[in-house]
Amino acid sequence: MESCYCIEPQWPADELLMKYQYISDFFIALAYFSIPLELIYFVKKSAVFPYRWVLVQFGAFIVLCGATHLINLWTFTVHSRTVAIVMTTAKVLTAAVSCATALMLVHIIPDLLSVQTRELFLKNKAAELDREMGLIRTQEETGRHVRMLTHEIRSTLDRHTILQTTLVELGRTLALEECALWMPTRTGLELQLSYTLHQQNPVGYTVPIHLPVINQVFSSSHAVKISPNCPVARLRPAGKYVPGEVVAVRVPLLHLSNFQINDWPELSTKRYALMVLMLPADSARQWHVYELELVEVVADQVAVALSHAAILEESMRARELLMEQNVALDLARREAETAIRARNDFLAVMNHEMRTPMHVIIALSSLLQETELTPEQRLMVETILKSSNLLATLINDVLDLSSLEDGSLQLELETFNLYAVFREVLNLIEPVASVKRLHVSLNLAPDLPEYAIGDEKRLMQTILNVVSNAVKFSMEGSISITAFVAKSESLRDSRAPEFYPVPSDNHFYLRVQVKDSGSGISPQDIHKLFTKFAQTQSTATRNSGGSGLGLAICKRFVNLMEGHIWIESEGLGKGCTAIFIVKLGIPGCLNESKLPIMPRMSTTIHSQIAFPGLKVLVMDENGVSRMVTKGLLVHLGCDVTMVSSSDECLRVVSHEHKVVLIDVCVPGIDGYETAMRIHEKFTKHHERPLIVALTGNTDKVINENCMKVGMDGIVLKPVSLDKMRSVLSDLLEHQVLFEAI
Amino acid sequence: MEVGQMQGRLVDYTKSLFMEGFLDGQFLQLQQLQDESNPDFVVEVVSLFFDDSEKLLNDLTMALDQPNVDFKKVDAHVHQLKGSSSSIGAQRVKNGCIAFRNFCEEQNIEACLRCLQQVKQEYYLVKNKLEALFRLEQQIVAAGGSIPMMEMGF
Numbered sequence: 001m002e003s004c005y006c007i008e009p010q011w012p013a014d015e016l017l018m019k020y021q022y023i024s025d026f027f028i029a030l031a032y033f034s035i036p037l038e039l040i041y042f043v044k045k046s047a048v049f050p051y052r053w054v055l056v057q058f059g060a061f062i063v064l065c066g067a068t069h070l071i072n073l074w075t076f077t078v079h080s081r082t083v084a085i086v087m088t089t090a091k092v093l094t095a096a097v098s099c100a101t102a103l104m105l106v107h108i109i110p111d112l113l114s115v116q117t118r119e120l121f122l123k124n125k126a127a128e129l130d131r132e133m134g135l136i137r138t139q140e141e142t143g144r145h146v147r148m149l150t151h152e153i154r155s156t157l158d159r160h161t162i163l164q165t166t167l168v169e170l171g172r173t174l175a176l177e178e179c180a181l182w183m184p185t186r187t188g189l190e191l192q193l194s195y196t197l198h199q200q201n202p203v204g205y206t207v208p209i210h211l212p213v214i215n216q217v218f219s220s221s222h223a224v225k226i227s228p229n230c231p232v233a234r235l236r237p238a239g240k241y242v243p244g245e246v247v248a249v250r251v252p253l254l255h256l257s258n259f260q261i262n263d264w265p266e267l268s269t270k271r272y273a274l275m276v277l278m279l280p281a282d283s284a285r286q287w288h289v290y291e292l293e294l295v296e297v298v299a300d301q302v303a304v305a306l307s308h309a310a311i312l313e314e315s316m317r318a319r320e321l322l323m324e325q326n327v328a329l330d331l332a333r334r335e336a337e338t339a340i341r342a343r344n345d346f347l348a349v350m351n352h353e354m355r356t357p358m359h360v361i362i363a364l365s366s367l368l369q370e371t372e373l374t375p376e377q378r379l380m381v382e383t384i385l386k387s388s389n390l391l392a393t394l395i396n397d398v399l400d401l402s403s404l405e406d407g408s409l410q411l412e413l414e415t416f417n418l419y420a421v422f423r424e425v426l427n428l429i430e431p432v433a434s435v436k437r438l439h440v441s442l443n444l445a446p447d448l449p450e451y452a453i454g455d456e457k458r459l460m461q462t463i464l465n466v467v468s469n470a471v472k473f474s475m476e477g478s479i480s481i482t483a484f485v486a487k488s489e490s491l492r493d494s495r496a497p498e499f500y501p502v503p504s505d506n507h508f509y510l511r512v513q514v515k516d517s518g519s520g521i522s523p524q525d526i527h528k529l530f531t532k533f534a535q536t537q538s539t540a541t542r543n544s545g546g547s548g549l550g551l552a553i554c555k556r557f558v559n560l561m562e563g564h565i566w567i568e569s570e571g572l573g574k575g576c577t578a579i580f581i582v583k584l585g586i587p588g589c590l591n592e593s594k595l596p597i598m599p600r601m602s603t604t605i606h607s608q609i610a611f612p613g614l615k616v617l618v619m620d621e622n623g624v625s626r627m628v629t630k631g632l633l634v635h636l637g638c639d640v641t642m643v644s645s646s647d648e649c650l651r652v653v654s655h656e657h658k659v660v661l662i663d664v665c666v667p668g669i670d671g672y673e674t675a676m677r678i679h680e681k682f683t684k685h686h687e688r689p690l691i692v693a694l695t696g697n698t699d700k701v702i703n704e705n706c707m708k709v710g711m712d713g714i715v716l717k718p719v720s721l722d723k724m725r726s727v728l729s730d731l732l733e734h735q736v737l738f739e740a741i
Numbered sequence: 742m743e744v745g746q747m748q749g750r751l752v753d754y755t756k757s758l759f760m761e762g763f764l765d766g767q768f769l770q771l772q773q774l775q776d777e778s779n780p781d782f783v784v785e786v787v788s789l790f791f792d793d794s795e796k797l798l799n800d801l802t803m804a805l806d807q808p809n810v811d812f813k814k815v816d817a818h819v820h821q822l823k824g825s826s827s828s829i830g831a832q833r834v835k836n837g838c839i840a841f842r843n844f845c846e847e848q849n850i851e852a853c854l855r856c857l858q859q860v861k862q863e864y865y866l867v868k869n870k871l872e873a874l875f876r877l878e879q880q881i882v883a884a885g886g887s888i889p890m891m892e893m894g895f
Binding site: 621622624631632665696717719720721 | 770774776
């Protein structure tokens with residue numbers, strides 16, 4: 001029924017409906033008014049909300065809707081026109097705002113939706129970061145574990161501790177069920193179970209090394225998952241549990257030899273130990289990647305730690321060995337020193353003890369000599385005196401043996417009668433020889449000078465020693481002593497290549513040979529003869545009573561006399577010959593007729609033998625003229641050495657050469673320089689040879705040059721025989737010669 | 742032929758060599774140096790001279806053949822040759838060498854070549870002569886005679 005606006009209506013029959021509408025409108029209005037309030041309240045709370053304008057619009061829309069519904073309350077009854085107008089205004093406004101809002105929402109809602117997606121995205125990101133954080137944390141923890149493990153492992157150098165610690169710490173860190181280490185045996189063919197975490201298995205259990213699973217593990221530097229059923233993994237007694245995952249990793253065993261100086265150890269070592277790790281049984285745990293990495297890192301660290309321990313062990317052992325050796329060497333040295341001191345003391349004491357009676361004998365014998373004696377008695381006393389003198393000398397020499405070896409012993413040079421020396425030796429040895437029924441013969445060469453300059457005592461001692469050795473070691477037969485002047489061919493002994501006898505004008509070489517027909521010496525023993533205190537086997541059995549010093553002393557004397565001593569023997573039982581050569585001086589001057597005769601005596605047209613043995617050095621590059629000059633000089637009896645270069649000249653020239661002839665007009669070889677270098681070489685004036693220049697032309701310049709470099713003379717080529725002769729004689733007489741044309 | 746005749750021929754021949762200037766006094770000196778202890782001294786020295794000179798002359802020929810003649814080297818060789826020839830008394834060769842050296846100093850190639858030719862000629866001449874001389878000596882010695890000594894008369 002429609003209501004009429006002119007009459008105040010009574011509550012009609014459908015006033016129930018009206019009442020309900022009334023109430024609903026009221027509540028709607030209420031709700032509509034409260035929504036913006038809520039919105040405002042919450043927006044205020046949220047602080048950041050980008051769509052305030054929209055909210056305002058929405059708020060306005062709601063408010064107006066609410067107002068409309070509110071005003072609707074008054075329209076149920078009769079209402080005035082004002083109310084109608086207000087109602088209309090409100091409706092119009094509401095329409096406007098709602099349209100605007102609707103339009104606005106078209107723009108807004110996509111934005112709002114995208115906010116949603118962004119939120120989702122951020123959430124994902126956050127989740128991802130969370131995960132990464134988790135990873136990093138686990139890594140860091142792993143790293144911490146490793147550091148801690150490494151620290152534990154490296155804090156000890158004891159192998160056992162290292163390995164045990166490794167297993168314990170790994171077990172703890174990774175919460176392992178079991179952890180075991182298999183080491184290769186000495187043979188390298190098997191792996192032996194060396195360490196386990198829980199000690200439940202018999203240690204010593206071995207497994208052959210060439211199993212495929214083991215090869216697989218050894219060939220990779222990573223931790224490898226292996227089956228729990230393979231022999232190396234059967235570490236727990238079989239049970240009804242599901243065994244956890246097992247991982248094995250190789251541990252390289254490094255040796256000292258693997259570390260080259262510049263390179264890292266090469267992993268061609270091929271010696272590995274095997275570390276097996278087992279997760280707890282019946283757990284759903286799996287090996288994580290970071291756990292595997294942890295295991296690999298630990299394995300490497302263990303390898304290094306083990307090798308350090310091994311190196312340390314070795315070096316400790318080496319050090320101990322060295323110390324022991326050191327101690328032993330020290331002991332040996334001290335013993336040797338003690339022995340030497342003891343010997344020296346002994347020698348000193350004995351010699352002193354020997355000297356005293358010696359002096360008594362000598363003194364009393366000399367006194368006895370002064371008294372009245374028959375000739376026989378006198379002879380005997382003289383022999384006693386001579387022998388005791390010799391003995392005294394010997395004792396002195398034994399004491400002086402050290403000074404002999406130092407070379408501080410000096411020969412006492414004096415003029416003495418050589419023949420007399422030999423006669424005395426003969427006299428001294430006669431009695432002994434005749435007792436043994438040995439015949440001693442002495443042959444002195446006719447050209448042997450009667451007098452010589454040398455150390456008489458020591459020469460006699462040498463001869464006597466050699467002869468008495470000959471007598472000592474001969475039971476029968478004869479001894480022959482020969483003495484002569486040694487010529488240049490016989491001077492050189494091939495066995496003594498260092499012995500370069502250089503004959504000269506005021507020395508000669510005395511050669512003495514003592515031949516006996518005694519027991520002889522085998523060739524290999526010969527070299528022993530001259531060593532101190534050494535006796536050959538055959539002599540030791542002879543009970544000779546010799547000190548063994550004799551020949552050693554003789555050798556030293558002979559060496560001091562610039563000579564050489566040696567023994568020849570054809571073998572045992574064939575006797576032996578002792579030969580020595582010593583250099584003795586010739587008393588008197590050049591002109592004595594006792595000069596050694598040079599092997600090449602040339603007869604000349606002229607009767608004089610001009611310059612026998614004069615050593616001349618000729619330096620000339622031209623072969624022909626060299627030969628001619630040589631011929632000239634040889635004709636005059638000189639001993640000519642030819643050289644063709646300056647170097648050779650300087651090499652060969654010695655103080656034995658009296659004259660050096662240098663051809664100065666050879667281009668390319670500077671004769672003047674040679675002369676100067678000769679001057680440098682021989683600083684002592686009397687040692688220097690006289691230098692003569694041979695030149696093809698003579699002019700002032702050459703003259704002056706020669707004088708400047710210190711030449712002693714000039715000779716013009718070509719040189720005739722007479723000219724050469726006169727040149728040489730002038731030179732030798734006046735020591736200087738200038739201008740011989 | 743008789744020994745005496747051969748000896749006479751030898752003396753004449755040697756005299757002629759001296760007269761013609763092939764040899765000079767130095768050769769006599771060499772002969773004086775020969776004696777019992779050195780019976781072949783002269784022959785040895787002369788043979789050495791021959792060998793040396795052959796080599797030197799070859800070197801000289803080669804050196805003067807070069808596009809760039811090394812006069813220092815040439816001079817050195819000539820000096821050697823002069824020394825050798827004067828040592829045994831090959832006078833003409835020596836004189837040739839003296840002239841050669843002068844031209845070397847002037848670095849005159851033409852003249853040097855001419856000198857070389859001349860020296861070679863002289864050398865071969867004196868070589869022939871000396872060889873003939875030695876043959877004569879050998880014949881005498883083979884026949885049992887002895888070599889007569891030259892007088893130092895001239």
